[in-house]
Amino acid sequence: MPQFEDNPFSDPTIDNPFSDPSVQQVARSTTNATRGLDDYNPFDGQQNANQATVQQPTQPAIMQAVSPPAGQYTRPAQPQQSQAPPQNFTTADFQELKRRQEELERKAEELARREAELRAGSAGRRNNWPPLPAFCPVQPCFYQDINVDIPLEFQRIVRHLYHLWMFHALVLALNIIGAMSLMIAGQGFTIFGLSILYFVLLTPFSFICWYRPIYKAFRSDSSFNFMVFFFIFLFQIIITTVQSIGFSGGGSCGLITSISAFEVNVGVGIITLLVTIGFITSVVADVMLMAKVHRIYRSTGASLAKAQAEFTTEIFRNQHVQTAASSAAAAAVNAQIANANSNRY
Template identity: 35%
Template sequence: MSSQNPFEQSEYNQTNPFEDSNQIQADVPLTEHSGKSEIGQDYTSYTQYGDSQSSIYQTTPSSIPAEDPKLAAKAAELRRREEELAAREREMQAAQVEAERVRTQGKNNFPKFYPLIYMSIPAEIPKAHQSTVKFIYNLWLALLATLGLNFLACMLMLFAGIPNGAADMGVSLGYCFTITAASFLLWYRPVYNAFMKEMSMYYYFYFIFNGFHILFAFYMALGFPSTGSAGLINMIQVFNGHHIFAGILCVFSTILWFVQGGGCLFFYRKVHMHYNQQGHTFDQAKAQVTSSAVRNQAVQNAAWSAATGNRV
């Protein structure tokens, strides 16, 4: 066992264990260290850290990365869409202003030869449904052309000596006036108002009367004698009598009647799908019809009271 006393070492005797080691290091001058002392190393590392931090804040603009082309393209696309939305909004506002101006001023534009009502699909129908209403309007115009051609074919049937030709021509002439007005008032105008106002009662008016019109169109396409139709049956009689020109007109009349029935049936189904999507019901239609009748009665009573009051 060693007899050395660890406290006899000179390095322990020369130091006071209760003294602050930091104070000791602070009292030692830097010049007494031959190399880099601990204090010198700490100082150097501190200055290096400070230099690195200052270099971060002193970054020049040239060191900033360039803008990403994809981000720039996306920003340009967003700006373009914003401009398109703003342009559409301006167009809608202009259309609304024009519609309000026309309504307040009472400017009628239909029919053109004798304006009785105001009708404008771009101004009154929502943009999502304008194409549907335009197609239905074109079907109504096609109906006018079909009625006119049907009358000409029936007139040629009379001149060709076809039996019951006079009855066919007379009835077809009556169709040119009655069907024209009835189709516009009973199913085209209701579907126009239905898409414009989204009211159930207008949809029901369209479904009822356009349903009758579809049946009428296919009935006319068959061409029974004395019904005012230059349809299929009368067409066969005309060709059997070797009346080629009258037969050709009957062919066109038959085709147009079938097109009329098929086109109306297609849009009947399309309007019915929209009706279901919007959640319209028959109860809503009845309530709207009742409220409309009450309102019209109130207006009539007010007008009658005003008239009688002025007379007194």
């Protein structure tokens, strides 16, 4: 029988690899992990149900940060923006919000009222201009509401034109006072009578002949009414220019009349000079507003052909014109029938 060699690891001079602490730790963990497998019986269901399962502790994978190579650009980390917390509302802020809410509610009610009036149509509206008291035997002749009838972008220019008409009426009224002072100073009754006539005629005619057409033009985008406004308003400018000059015996306290009034009386000259300044201001305002209206008119794409087409359409829509045309057509037909009957016999 061969003799066995001695254990090579018994020599203390030789290092035993199994004496390494790391190897022994792995061996112990392996023993603990397989301890439950040694006694495992796959055919014993009760033992398997009662046996506790051994779970291996797991550790999440952690990626180590790798430093970029030298010379490579690294994007710096963006600092987080800190959001400041909203400030608390004070009493003043609450009152301001409440006021704005009330203002929006009032505007909503006003818009609802205007919408109801627009739905009602012009037939359901009552005339409100001129604003006369209820006991007056003469009732208002026109309906006017710039906030309802005129589009929002044209309301300002229409108000300016309305104020310009009122300024013309005011200057004509002051012209009566200046003419009265001239009459008292011995200049005769003619200038005073003509000043009254100018006020009585020009004030309503200017409202009807050029203000109402421009009001309708902006209300319904009517080229025909624009043309009527330009034609009549040109005469308005010419008349106001003549009145600002103030020819002798013309019935207006213009520049010439005020200069001659200073020779008679200084007080009368001052009054007539104020009226002259009013006439000159009216002329300047007329020219400026006419230029502005013409610029708006050109921007809307209106033309003379469109105005003629609107005029023809309005003529045929007129009830009186339709009645006259029907009567003329009926008379022509009756005349032809009478002629045919007379020729037959």
